[in-house]
Amino acid sequence: MAIALVDCESFYASCERVFRPDLKNIPIVVLSNNDGCVIARSTEAKKMGIAMGVPWFKVKDSFLKQKGKVFSSNFTFYGDMSARVMNILEGFVPKVEIYSIDEAFLDLDTLRQNYNLYDFSCHMRILVKQWTGIPVRIGIAPTKTLSKIAINEIKRINVPTYVLQLSNKDQIRYALANTPVHKVWGVGRKLNEHLNKAKINTALDLAEVSPQNIRRKFSVVLERTVRELRGERCLSIEDDVSSKKQIVVSRSFGERVSNLETLKPIVSNFAVRASEKLRKEKQKCSKVSVFVRTSPFNKNKPQHSDLKTISLLTPTNDTRDILTAAKKALVPIFRSGYDYAKAGILLSKFSNEDSKQFSLFKDPNEPKENTEFMKYIDYMNAFETQIYFASQNTKKWSPMKQNMTSPKYTTNWYELPKVN
């Protein structure tokens, strides 16, 4: 019984390095939208003490002074590199759960019995590196939660170890004893506080509490974690790509927005983008929510945040319906006199695109949905946006700052790497 967790090392930073061999051994950080926070650091940058999620302006000067290299995020590129890595893994193991852009769980039970899992994983690691340039670590253990522990151990041991297998009780016990409880998968800030109060400080402490007690004092979620730490499999590998349950498009603004007329086209852009995603998922939604908020960091300015949800009479994925609903939700939550820093749209309550639910009370003035029409628009906009809705802001997608993006090396003809 074994699960492997494949984890790409400093994924975004490693991607940036693939086509820039000159950046070998150079500290790299990748920033969030608006170049706001540090969201990825190379090993060298971590050693410099750059924390995950730290605001860029706080570390900028010292990082650049030490010859660090900085990038704005280039998700098109990272997404493509991720797909390449996952593809290779799927070639090795029949059952793979792509858990995030840089992590995948592999069900090693689907392999032949006589495989040596450690050697097999080393082999996989070498080929992923050779074929994509991305370094990965692999943790092998009886459950998902323990495979996460294995990855943490690889990071903690801090000698060039890339594959770690936790198979017998002693190895597992040793690893658990070395893991602080807040590093356990599923234990966040709040739970950590409560657990510490109960004198549970390491993963081993947590594993030794009876699951029934944990369920009574905390929750079923944490009970599952405890069982998983004890080697009992509670979380299975989900390799069927189940459809999404909600779609969110939201952004912080590069400059604060304080009037409704500026905000409307921005929210319209979010709505258009969210509708595209929804059609790509082959789903329809019957709830459209819009939210706005000021900056929570700006303590001396008045704060406001609100969300409004519009329920639709019939499910839709027509951009025009969603635009109408978005406007209906935005107007009542907007208040003048506030400097808004972020807004977004959230689509939910999905149903299958093919099923039709008619409403007895459908407003005859509601725009008629027209799937063919939307298909043409999607087709024409596939390569580059050419058709806009009147309420959109066509100049800029959203008022966002981003100045240090690398080329889309692998997905755009005009940005392919050049060899001189």
Added chain:
DNA sequence: TCTGGGGTCCTAGGACCC
């Protein structure tokens, strides 16, 4: 001056039913 974006799951409590 400057602080990300996109998800999932669970639970408590309200509305409603008989």
Added chain:
DNA sequence: TCTGGGGTCCTAGGACCC
């Protein structure tokens, strides 16, 4: 004066994840 009990469904919000 005294005003039930048991159930379902939905939603908002919290906690967590990368």
